[in-house]
Amino acid sequence: MKGPIVVVGAGQAGASFVSRHVTLGGDAPVILIGEEPYAPYQRPPLSKKFLTGELERDRLWIRQPDWYGQNGITTRFGTRIAELAPSQRTVITDSGERIGYGKLVLCTGSRPRLLPDALGGSLDGVHTLREIGDADRLAERLGGSRRLIVIGGGYIGLEIAASARKLGLEVTVIEMAERILQRVASEQTSLYFRSLHRDHGVEILESTRIVRIAGRDGVARRVELDSGETIDADAVLVGIGALPNVELAEAAGIECENGICVDEACRTSDADIHAAGDCTSFVRNGQRIRLESVQNAADQGDLTARVLSGHDDRYASVPWFWSEQYDCMLQIAGLSQGFDRAVIRRNSTSGGQSVWYYTGERLIAVDAMNDTKSYAFGRRMLEMGMNPRADQVEDEQTDLKALLQAGMPK
Amino acid sequence: MVKITWKIAGKDDITADIPIGNTLMEAAVDNNVPFIEGECGGCLSCATCHVFVDPDWYGTTGAPGDFEEDMLDMTEVERSPTSRLSCQITASTELDGLVLHVPIPD
Numbered sequence: 001m002k003g004p005i006v007v008v009g010a011g012q013a014g015a016s017f018v019s020r021h022v023t024l025g026g027d028a029p030v031i032l033i034g035e036e037p038y039a040p041y042q043r044p045p046l047s048k049k050f051l052t053g054e055l056e057r058d059r060l061w062i063r064q065p066d067w068y069g070q071n072g073i074t075t076r077f078g079t080r081i082a083e084l085a086p087s088q089r090t091v092i093t094d095s096g097e098r099i100g101y102g103k104l105v106l107c108t109g110s111r112p113r114l115l116p117d118a119l120g121g122s123l124d125g126v127h128t129l130r131e132i133g134d135a136d137r138l139a140e141r142l143g144g145s146r147r148l149i150v151i152g153g154g155y156i157g158l159e160i161a162a163s164a165r166k167l168g169l170e171v172t173v174i175e176m177a178e179r180i181l182q183r184v185a186s187e188q189t190s191l192y193f194r195s196l197h198r199d200h201g202v203e204i205l206e207s208t209r210i211v212r213i214a215g216r217d218g219v220a221r222r223v224e225l226d227s228g229e230t231i232d233a234d235a236v237l238v239g240i241g242a243l244p245n246v247e248l249a250e251a252a253g254i255e256c257e258n259g260i261c262v263d264e265a266c267r268t269s270d271a272d273i274h275a276a277g278d279c280t281s282f283v284r285n286g287q288r289i290r291l292e293s294v295q296n297a298a299d300q301g302d303l304t305a306r307v308l309s310g311h312d313d314r315y316a317s318v319p320w321f322w323s324e325q326y327d328c329m330l331q332i333a334g335l336s337q338g339f340d341r342a343v344i345r346r347n348s349t350s351g352g353q354s355v356w357y358y359t360g361e362r363l364i365a366v367d368a369m370n371d372t373k374s375y376a377f378g379r380r381m382l383e384m385g386m387n388p389r390a391d392q393v394e395d396e397q398t399d400l401k402a403l404l405q406a407g408m409p410k
Numbered sequence: 411m412v413k414i415t416w417k418i419a420g421k422d423d424i425t426a427d428i429p430i431g432n433t434l435m436e437a438a439v440d441n442n443v444p445f446i447e448g449e450c451g452g453c454l455s456c457a458t459c460h461v462f463v464d465p466d467w468y469g470t471t472g473a474p475g476d477f478e479e480d481m482l483d484m485t486e487v488e489r490s491p492t493s494r495l496s497c498q499i500t501a502s503t504e505l506d507g508l509v510l511h512v513p514i515p516d
Contacts, residue, residue, distance in 0.1 A: 295449070
């Protein structure tokens with residue numbers, strides 16, 4: 001390889017890449033380029049303990065900022081890449097500086113989907129959350145507000161709803177689908193979270209669309225619903241999904257389809273360019289998917305470092321995910337999309353429960369609410385390709401550890 | 411600040427001063443302790459901050475909590491009688507001098 005490894009994007013995937021590169025003692029010099037003016041930090045707390053002020057800024061670092069230099073990584077934080085020039089193995093910054101590479105790793109992440117301007121998406125007081133700057137602005141807004149309206153009942157919206165309740169705001173969540181979390185979870189899990197939020201005083205309006213956010217003097221004041229109802233608000237949070245940042249790759253002629261297409265070794269259609277994290281899409285069980293999660297970003301970043309160090313690795317992680325809302329810890333292993341059966345298992349010790357998803361006889365995912373035991377054993381079973389019988393799983397008397405051990409190769 | 415030592419088979423020990431209140435997972439990552447990752451940020455979802463507490467210290471750190479206990483069944487290196495997830499141990503004056511052994515995957 002001639003030239004350094006250039007990593008574009010300093011989020012979780014970029015951080016995991018350089019961490020593994022250092023651990024493996026990689027010879028190639030690495031330049032880590034990030035648009036935000038900070039070293040990589042953890043995003044998950046931004047909607048939770050960071051937003052409520054329970055976690056300080058300096059505890060968000062994935063690695064201490066001086067770690068990179070100490071470990072021979074050149075960093076260029078606060079630098080935006082405007083263009084890739086693969087034929088010259090070069091990336092070009094927005095100030096026109098050209099940085100050559102031997103290998104390029106794209107960790108460009110994703111960005112929140114915005115509400116169109118015509119619906120009031122650009123009014124002051126309308127927020128999205130992705131970066132630390134977004135969290136600072138949202139926290140400041142919530143501090144002076146009585147009422148928050150959350151548009152979109154997905155994880156980010158629900159986490160922020162829970163944080164805003166903790167801060168003492170009145171909160172309404174508006175979801176256009178029949179139920180919150182519809183895109184990502186079963187009816188049982190949606191039901192659990194609907195009750196959890198209602199018990200904490202959040203108003204949840206499902207099957208409800210917004211007509212627009214109406215403002216005065218450029219500031220959001222109320223949200224008009226398709227039911228004809230109007231709700232006053234001091235702050236609006238839009239959590240309606242994320243879009244992969246593929247523009248640089250696309251403009252450079254790299255194959256993209258709902259993300260930068262990568263194979264099992266995180267290679268793109270250009271032999272010298274890899275990609276990792278939220279910006280990628282890949283084939284899993286015959287379907288092209290895109291994941292927005294710490295697990296995927298960390299594992300793909302890690303894998304890419306191994307591949308560039310000459311290891312013949314293939315991505316085969318079972319996806320996992322977590323969310324925290326009030327006193328509920330949700331942990332998910334696997335992907336439940338396409339399930340045809342879901343069974344509930346109670347955990348009377350913890351007061352929690354889990355939902356086990358099947359396609360036919362095949363276990364595909366577990367959602368665990370305050371039930372780490374089911375998450376831990378379910379994840380192990382998924383990793384081993386085990387398919388415990390649904391009627392056994394459903395029965396709380398079945399010992400999951402024994403079930404796992406019975407299925408292990410001797 | 412309290413002194414914490416990580417022992418890593420075949421490598422030099424790492425000893426560092428850790429601010430009171432930080433978790434020992436954060437402390438390990440900040441001090442480049444190998445094999446300790448803490449991917450989930452300390453919310454008991456990844457089990458990548460597994461340590462063996464030195465038996466002399468296990469009485470002081472105490473035993474794992476319920477959720478932690480469940481996650482200890484899915485560590486990469488099999489658990490021992492003094493296994494803990496270091497995200498669940500917070501640096502405090504009682505732990506000054508604590509010794510942790512880092513599990514090494516095959």
